[in-house]
Amino acid sequence: MSQPTSDERTLSYVMAFNEAVRQSMRADENVFCAGEDIGAFGGVFGTFGGLQKEFGSRRVVDTPISEQAIIGLGVGSSVTGLRPIVDLMFMDFMCVALDQIVNQTAKLKYMFGGKATLPLTITTAGGAGLSAAAQHSQSLEAILCHIPGLKVVYPSNPYDMKGLMVSCIRENNPTVMVKHKRLLGMSGPVPEDIYSVPLGVANILRPGTDVTVVSWGRMANESLAAAAVLADEGIDCEVIDPRTLQPFDTATVVASARKTNRIIVVHEAVRFGGLGAEIAAQVQEEAFDYLDAPVARIGAPFSPVPFSPALEKYYVPDAASIAVGIRDVLGRRAPGK
Amino acid sequence: MEPTPDVLRDLHRRMVRIRLFEEAAGKLAEAAKLPGFLHLYVGEEAVAAGVCVNLTNADSITSTHRGHGHLVAKGGQFRPMMAELMGKATGYCNGKGGSMHISSLELGMLGANGIVGAGSPIAVGAAFTHKYRDDGNVAVAFFGDGATNIGAFHEAANMACALKLPIVFACENNEYGEFTRRDATMAITDIVDRAQGYGMPGVIVDGMDAVAVCEAAAEAIAYARAGHGPTLVEAKTYRFYNHHGVQNLGLKYRPDSEVEVWKQRDPIFTLEAKLADVGVLTTEQCEAVWVELRADIADAIAFAEDSPLPNKDQILEDVYTPMAVAQ
Ligand SMILES: Cc1ncc(C[n+]2csc(CCOP(=O)(O)OP(=O)(O)O)c2C)c(N)n1
Ligand SMILES: [Mg+2]
Numbered sequence: 049m050s051q052p053t054s055d056e057r058t059l060s061y062v063m064a065f066n067e068a069v070r071q072s073m074r075a076d077e078n079v080f081c082a083g084e085d086i087g088a089f090g091g092v093f094g095t096f097g098g099l100q101k102e103f104g105s106r107r108v109v110d111t112p113i114s115e116q117a118i119i120g121l122g123v124g125s126s127v128t129g130l131r132p133i134v135d136l137m138f139m140d141f142m143c144v145a146l147d148q149i150v151n152q153t154a155k156l157k158y159m160f161g162g163k164a165t166l167p168l169t170i171t172t173a174g175g176a177g178l179s180a181a182a183q184h185s186q187s188l189e190a191i192l193c194h195i196p197g198l199k200v201v202y203p204s205n206p207y208d209m210k211g212l213m214v215s216c217i218r219e220n221n222p223t224v225m226v227k228h229k230r231l232l233g234m235s236g237p238v239p240e241d242i243y244s245v246p247l248g249v250a251n252i253l254r255p256g257t258d259v260t261v262v263s264w265g266r267m268a269n270e271s272l273a274a275a276a277v278l279a280d281e282g283i284d285c286e287v288i289d290p291r292t293l294q295p296f297d298t299a300t301v302v303a304s305a306r307k308t309n310r311i312i313v314v315h316e317a318v319r320f321g322g323l324g325a326e327i328a329a330q331v332q333e334e335a336f337d338y339l340d341a342p343v344a345r346i347g348a349p350f351s352p353v354p355f356s357p358a359l360e361k362y363y364v365p366d367a368a369s370i371a372v373g374i375r376d377v378l379g380r381r382a383p384g385k
Numbered sequence: 386m387e388p389t390p391d392v393l394r395d396l397h398r399r400m401v402r403i404r405l406f407e408e409a410a411g412k413l414a415e416a417a418k419l420p421g422f423l424h425l426y427v428g429e430e431a432v433a434a435g436v437c438v439n440l441t442n443a444d445s446i447t448s449t450h451r452g453h454g455h456l457v458a459k460g461g462q463f464r465p466m467m468a469e470l471m472g473k474a475t476g477y478c479n480g481k482g483g484s485m486h487i488s489s490l491e492l493g494m495l496g497a498n499g500i501v502g503a504g505s506p507i508a509v510g511a512a513f514t515h516k517y518r519d520d521g522n523v524a525v526a527f528f529g530d531g532a533t534n535i536g537a538f539h540e541a542a543n544m545a546c547a548l549k550l551p552i553v554f555a556c557e558n559n560e561y562g563e564f565t566r567r568d569a570t571m572a573i574t575d576i577v578d579r580a581q582g583y584g585m586p587g588v589i590v591d592g593m594d595a596v597a598v599c600e601a602a603a604e605a606i607a608y609a610r611a612g613h614g615p616t617l618v619e620a621k622t623y624r625f626y627n628h629h630g631v632q633n634l635g636l637k638y639r640p641d642s643e644v645e646v647w648k649q650r651d652p653i654f655t656l657e658a659k660l661a662d663v664g665v666l667t668t669e670q671c672e673a674v675w676v677e678l679r680a681d682i683a684d685a686i687a688f689a690e691d692s693p694l695p696n697k698d699q700i701l702e703d704v705y706t707p708m709a710v711a712q
Binding site for chain 2: 085089111113116117140141178182349351352355356
């Protein structure tokens with residue numbers, strides 16, 4: 049990741065999103081946004097703040113509470129030449145619109161023999177840790193990555209947020225941009241000019257030699273925090289953020305696994321059937337002979353997200369539980385234990 | 386049919402219970418003592434109370450994200466409600482659901498809901514059970530004006546009419562969905578206009594007038610119990626507080642003057658004036674109800690605060706129902 053230099057401007061994760069949309073709308077008249085509360089109110093997370101003021105209600109559209117129709121608006125308008133950004137307030141609400149996402153958005157091009165193009169970006173917010181309970185906290189990225197035809201990004205910092213969002217908007221295929229609710233206020237260096245971060249290219253957040261940690265979204269930051277703790281114990285972690293989850297940058301992850309010989313995947317989604325399973329399978333297919341330990345996975349327990357903070361704090365992985373998992377992969381104990 | 390004095394007193398009590406619970410929850414939230422989202426029902430009490438006063442525990446209701454009022458009106462107890470809002474093990478959902486999923490199947494309250502519109506199809510299912518068993522009970526689906534923009538509502542309304550189920554669709558039209566005005570998201574003014582398209586009667590009622598809601602609901606519920614099928618009741622109402630929490634979020638999405646006009650029509654004070662007028666409850670007697678129920682709230686807060694948190698091991702409990710072990 050680019051390190052901040054003193055003269056670099058910093059921006060929050062949410063404003064990096066906002067700036068990507070704003071600059072893309074200035075650059076391309078075909079780009080418009082639609083979603084619940086995004087117009088006059090600027091979105092419940094402030095993601096679309098000020099955009100209707102600049103671009104008017106023709107290009108920044110307040111929709112009814114109608115998730116199916118919101119995605120359908122994106123499908124129909126993209127296939128007829130526009131470049132829509134359609135917002136689902138919470139990732140959980142994609143379930144209300146799954147037909148439009150899974151059976152329409154993802155498949156139209158293929159079913160039409162390649163003749164359709166859907167330059168459509170679906171934006172949404174995922175993640176737990178706010179006591180928002182079982183229907184406002186899920187990490188459902190694995191479902192999306194399972195559907196051929198969709199591309200999925202999940203940035204872990206403001207720099208990637210802006211660059212990936214620009215790529216999503218420019219992309220000629222349907223993309224889903226997942227923001228993590230608890231990263232919205234995260235601040236970091238973000239160049240003022242428009243730039244893109246390519247889809248499908250992982251980022252080595254921290255180079256290391258002893259163990260590879262693969263994680264994205266908020267968990268990438270928790271993994272970095274765990275790596276910092278472990279560095280004091282003499283454990284050198286390589287932390288990789290795939291940034292794009294579909295298509296997945298297997299090559300970077302496999303190369304790292306071959307180098308460190310140990311690998312752990314950390315995600316916030318439930319462990320069973322999570323992307324960790326797919327990544328573990330790919331690594332064992334391509335780096336089996338290099339591995340000194342089974343591919344490890346950290347994820348949430350197999351239950352809905354509990355409301356009570358007393359339960360949720362154990363439900364969501366954090367730096368401490370990730371550090372435990374990494375030590376396990378290395379067969380090490382915590383200091384003093 | 387004019388409610389009896391007993392029903393009027395009952396109505397009043399239910400509304401005061403809702404108001405006190407919500408005011409207390411709002412204060413606790415502002416003191417950062419409640420985790421998560423909190424959607425308060427203050428201002429809309431006449432709707433939940435006016436409908437539920439006509440129901441028994443054997444009747445079913447489904448609720449919304451703004452669900453405390455429905456549960457209180459259906460007989461919800463303050464202690465397990467407050468405990469649930471605090472995420473305690475003694476809460477109605479053992480701390481697993483919180484404000485947005487609060488429920489009590491014993492009371493026929495099939496859950497607040499985090500997904501807008503999701504309650505109506507579930508109410509259709511409950512109504513189906515009532516018809517299937519011919520038990521004489523009904524289901525009521527509560528939902529907002531905004532929820533009528535979602536497919537689930539339309540499918541539920543159509544199915545309920547097609548199957549002629551004993552159900553009442555009770556719409557709380559408070560003119561906003563979150564921070565967006567209703568008229569920005571639909572081209573009609575009255576939600577009842579939708580009823581005709583499904584073949585059910587629709588009635589508009591003043592949602593700030595508990596007696597009016599009670600009468601309209603009584604009629605719709607009797608119609609359902611008699612096997613005539615669904616009715617859509619639209620109550621014109623208003624929430625006094627923000628979409629969630631108490632204060633507006635800084636950004637103005639509705640004018641203070643509008644809020645003030647509606648607050649002048651406070652449904653509880655309106656009812657109290659009426660009760661005094663017709664000699665059912667004097668001002669002093671009304672005040673005594675508040676005093677008595679305030680003590681209950683204080684008790685519930687103390688109970689909730691003293692209650693244990695759920696245990697870490699409970700995360701994996703309640704995901705599935707265990708099968709009875711074969712004998
Ligand atoms: C499917 C879905 N979409 C969006 C939301 C976010 N949301 C929560 S409450 C709400 C507004 C609901 O408006 P209305 O039905 O009128 O109920 P009110 O809040 O006014 O009582 C929205 C959009 C949600 N919870 N579920
Ligand atoms: Mg509303």
